[in-house]
Amino acid sequence: MAIYSRQYRYHLPHTLILLVAIALGSFGIVLWLGLRWIVVAIISTAAIAAWQRKLDRHRQILSTTNATDLLQKDVFLSHLNHVEHQYSDIPHSFWALARQRAEAIQAVADKIAKKESAFIPDLLEILHTVLDLVEQLAQALRAIREVKTYHYQQLAQQQLYSSQKRLEQTHTQLQELRDQMILDTLQQPSLTSSAGITTWLQTLIAENENGLLGE
Structure with a gap:
């Protein structure tokens, strides 16, 4: 379990960098489209969904690891x-x-x-x-x-x-x-x-x- 925990912490900075890049790109798109709030909402939703999928994958890995450890x-x-x-x-x-x-x-x-x-x-x-x-x-x-x-x-x-x-x-x-x-x-x-x-x-x-x- 400790191995997956370390991997989880290791991947977080990369995810944050990705989110910052998405935010900057979103800001540029918003300026280009003239501050259309619907665009902001769509981009924010997409960013949150990407973050949630990453968390779900890590939870699934941890769950699978625990489920197979019959020594517990x-x-x-x-x-x-x-x-x-x-x-x-x-x-x-x-x-x-x-x-x-x-x-x-x-x-x-x-x-x-x-x-x-x-x-x-x-x-x-x-x-x-x-x-x-x-x-x-x-x-x-x-x-x-x-x-x-x-x-x-x-x-x-x-x-x-x-x-x-x-x-x-x-x-x-x-x-x-x-x-x-x-x-x-x-x-x-x-x-x-x-x-x-x-x-x-x-x-x-x-x-x-x-x-x-x-x-």
Whole structure:
């Protein structure tokens, strides 16, 4: 977010120069046309509109950046809330457990990211797979309620179990990594390398993706 804030401040002087140039040009046009106030109004409106469009573009950039940062708790929760709204008819007890697990995963991922920022890209990808698993679980819950034949009920149950298991394993594995990183700070040399942890995180991503339908 800080990067976009600096860019925003950097572009403001250029915008002010543009507005000054527009004002001077407007003054010349007004003198040429003989102080026609309608011309002044049109030029002023155009200048204000240009300024507003520039501000809107910066707001859109900032909004997009925040929306994709799943390591921010409120952003992650907003995605969970969206899934919950889409599948509001599924059994609450099952959903509450899945949501609790997903929130725990996000909390551990955030702690790991604060400890070692180099892992942030992989952690973000893991959180994306977690959201996919949560939505898949919600879909399975809805299918279990709606399908009538035994065969398809069994398939939905299997998918529900698979999604639950992957969420549980993801939480356990990330918590183990967090604990390992804490212990590494007490030992010289470190028990693990950054490259080894990155490989491990990518393996976890692959396992989660394999747990999704169609993978």
